[in-house]
Amino acid sequence: MNTEHSLASSSPLDLRAVHIQDQYWSSFVNLIRDTVLPYQWEAMNDRIESAEPSHVIRNFRIAAGLEAGNFGGFVFQDTDIYKWLEAVGYSLAVTPDADLELIADEAIALIASAQQEDGYLNTYFAIAEPGNRWTNLMDCHEMYTAGHLIEAAVAYYQGTGKSALLSVAKRLADHIDGQFGDDPGQLRGYDGHQEIELALVKLYEVTGEENYLKLASFLIEERGQQPNYLVEEWEKRGRISHWSPGVVQNNHQDLRYLQAHKPVREQEAATGHAVRAVYMYAAMADLALHLGDESLLAACKRLWSNVVHKQMYITGSIGSTHHGEAFTFDYDLPNDTNYSETCASIGLIFFARRMLQLEPSGEYGDVMERALYNTVTAALAIDGKSFFYVNPLEVFPAAGRGNPGKHHIKSVRQKWFACACCPPNISRLLSSLGQYIFTSGPDVLYTHLYIGTDTTNLTLAGRNVSLRLESGLPWNGHVRLRVASAAGNGVFSIAMRIPSWSDQTAFTLNGSPVEPEIRQGYAYLTHDWQEGDVISLDLDMEPKRIYAHPNVRANAGRVALQRGPLVYCFEEMDNGSSLPNLILPADADIRLVHIGNSVALHAEGFRQEDSDPANASLYRTSSLKLEKQSIYAVPYTQWGNRKPGEMLVWIRE
Incomplete structure (x- = not known):
């Protein structure tokens, strides 16, 4: 397979090269590392009181022969720990943590002990149906589960340099590569739930082994071909689904669903x-x-x-x-x-x-x-x-x-x-998250998300460059990108995304207004950048009224509010119950207020009330009356964190 014809215009930066330091996003990154990852480990060990059981760690112990028992959970239950390990790999790449790494290494050892001699690894089929591997691709998520293992292995290897899980993933990928393809004796199948395809590309990127890219391409290209493999497989099973054991079906799963x-x-x-x-x-x-x-x-x-x-x-x-x-x-x-x-x-x-x-x-x-x-x-x-x-x-x-x-x-x-x-x-x-802020080409850096970074190190036009990004989003629209260091001389470009929600965006370079070249929503500034150079953006943060396309019937006569990247919603605790009875006038001023640590929106509007509360009739000829009411909207991302109740995004106008 020839891989020399890449269409890539840019690539993500190494996660270790991007250090997030942001007034808004650092709290999320720290929450994942300090709270969510430990909490999820407890959940996977079934140690969270009154929470749904995970079964995942116990399944691996049973599959490894460390204890007796029956498989618990869904056929794809293994993926919980794989995604957790992937997150741990990313976290360790940015912030080393010996205790977390020790827990992860022990989990990896457990996973490796459950792998079978031929490389196959799936606790459901090891425990519950050992004779039925690769017989129900439509329902049973075998490649989907394998894909999440591969992604975890790549992330953990890149984050720690340890290859134990990568070795497990390669053995499993090689097993699958031997089973599936268009060579004689191979199965021309693909999984009902896609995932392994993107995972195999990651495995190719980290190993350079083109057979993984070839397998990913086969699985994509084979999908939907006729005769349809998934239908033929269903017929061979006697038209029985994993989800309805023993029940012969008249019709197979809708292929559009897959x-x-x-x-x-x-x-x-x-x-x-x-x-x-x-x-x-x-x-x-x-x-x-x-x-x-x-x-x-x-x-x-x-x-x-x-x-x-x-x-x-x-x-x-x-x-x-x-x-x-x-x-x-x-x-x-x-x-x-x-x-x-x-x-x-x-x-x-x-x-x-x-x-x-x-x-x-x-x-x-x-x-x-x-x-x-x-x-x-x-x-x-x-x-x-x-x-x-x-x-x-x-x-x-x-x-x-x-x-x-x-x-x-x-x-x-x-x-x-x-x-x-x-x-x-x-x-x-x-x-x-650091992999989503920037991408870079040989002589251009693209800034896609305005998330603050302490240092970002990369090579542009053959020069070692270090940048710092400061951002006030989502609460204010002030953005500054500073060149902290730039070895040598040479021209390169910095491209900054102009958000579609910013009607007016002002640029300055070292304090002087500039008019960058605008192409496809990005502002390009080309310069022989030197230490201390600063690009500043002022984004338009005026609250916006958003209207849906007239074909979206659910939003006819309704309006939504957005400020910067945040969509807003209305909650019962700020506005009372029966939120669909609120009306926001088309000419109402929308003002900024603070509710807790959040920038909220306020307007004067109306509530539609019963004009004849003594009338118990479900339907009546008397019209409803309008009462003036102050209306408050909070960021949708924060809803449900105070008091349970009603919530509404699209309000009547």
């Missing part, structure tokens, strides 16, 4: 399970990048456009139905029944970062920022010990309790989940 309804290059719209989709799109972008594949890049752009312009919520979340945690159809974006799984927004961020490597376009950075500042952080409680799996835009607690169609909508974060994919996914993203 993104296997047609070859990936022919897919035009996002369908099916949202997490599977964006993990696949991220892998497609990876392969387009490494292989210089313009056709695959065109498919990525087409799918990106459909997701972002027709199926994404204002908070950067995706997946509008809880039935299959899935996309539905264009512009179908209900607020009070949507799923918007946290993992899906994280996958969208993965996709966006890869598209930025292919093409520095402001829209990719805007979406990455939107999902990060809103959905991902909203899913994590401020104490780091509870989580949202689902991220609705409207919450009425009584409906969540009493309406079966809304049981997935919660007003209180949960301590853990039987299917706990989201908590460690949050940990691995926020632990690796």
Whole structure:
């Protein structure tokens, strides 16, 4: 396989080269390291009182022959510890911690002891169905689970230099490479849940072994081909699903749900399970990048456009139905029944970062920022010990309790989940946050996110450069990028993303106004940069009224508020109950106020009240009356951290 035709215009910086020091984001990074990772370790050991059991550590002990027992949890339960170890690897790369590293090393030794002689590793099939390996790719997540192991191994190797887990991952990847492909005797299959594809690209990047890139490409290209492998496999099993043992089905799983309804290059719209989709799109972008594949890049752009312009919520979340945690159809974006799984927004961020490597376009950075500042952080409680799996835009607690169609909508974060994919996914993203701020090419540095860094070290135009980024976001729009040191002389460019929410952005260089070259949402300043040079940006932080496309029926007659990267919401404790009865006048002034440590928004509006409270009729001819009321909005990312109650993003105007 020839990998010399890369389309990459830039690459992420080494995580160890970026040191986050930010008034807003440092608290998240520290919370993950100091609280969330230890808490999740306790959860995986089933030591959190009244939380859903994890089973994951015990499963590995049983698979390794260290204790007797039955498998517990879902078929993909192993992934909880793999994502946790990936997060630990990122954290150790930035902040060494001997105690945490010792715990991780012991966990890795346990994992290695459960690996079978031929390299296969999966505790479910080791314990529950040892004779059925690779017989149910549609349902059983074997490659998905392997993918998370591979990602953990790469991160831990890069963060610590230790190769024990990487050796485990390579043995498993080599086993899979021997089982799957288009050579005689191999299976022409692919997993029902994508993940291994992007993981194999990471394994290729760290090892240089092209067979891993070739396998990733095979798994992507084989998907959706006819005859369909997953359907043939289902027929061979007697039309029985893992999820309904012993029940012969008339119809197989909808292939659109698995993104296997047609070859990936022919897919035009996002369908099916949202997490599977964006993990696949991220892998497609990876392969387009490494292989210089313009056709695959065109498919990525087409799918990106459909997701972002027709199926994404204002908070950067995706997946509008809880039935299959899935996309539905264009512009179908209900607020009070949507799923918007946290993992899906994280996958969208993965996709966006890869598209930025292919093409520095402001829209990719805007979406990455939107999902990060809103959905991902909203899913994590401020104490780091509870989580949202689902991220609705409207919450009425009584409906969540009493309406079966809304049981997935919660007003209180949960301590853990039987299917706990989201908590460690949050940990691995926020632990690796330094890889999303910048990318660089030979002679250009792209700044995608305005997250403060103490030092960032890299090579540009053959020069060793050190930079410091200061940012007031999300509370103020002042940004400064300082050249702390720059050895030698030579021209290079610094490209700064101009956020779409900033209507007026002012630039200065060393205190003097400048007009940079603007291309695709980035401002380019080219200079023979020297120590002490400073670029300053002043971003427009005026609160904005946001209106949905008229085809989004759920938001007809409604408006949302945004300031900077933050989307705002209305909570019951600030505005009283029955939030849908609030009305924000179109001409109301929106002012900044402070609620706790947060910049909140305030306006004078109305509440629609019953004009005849003595009338008990469900329907009546008398109109409702309007009462004046002060209305307050707080950042969506912070909702549900004070007192449980109603929440609303889109308010009547």
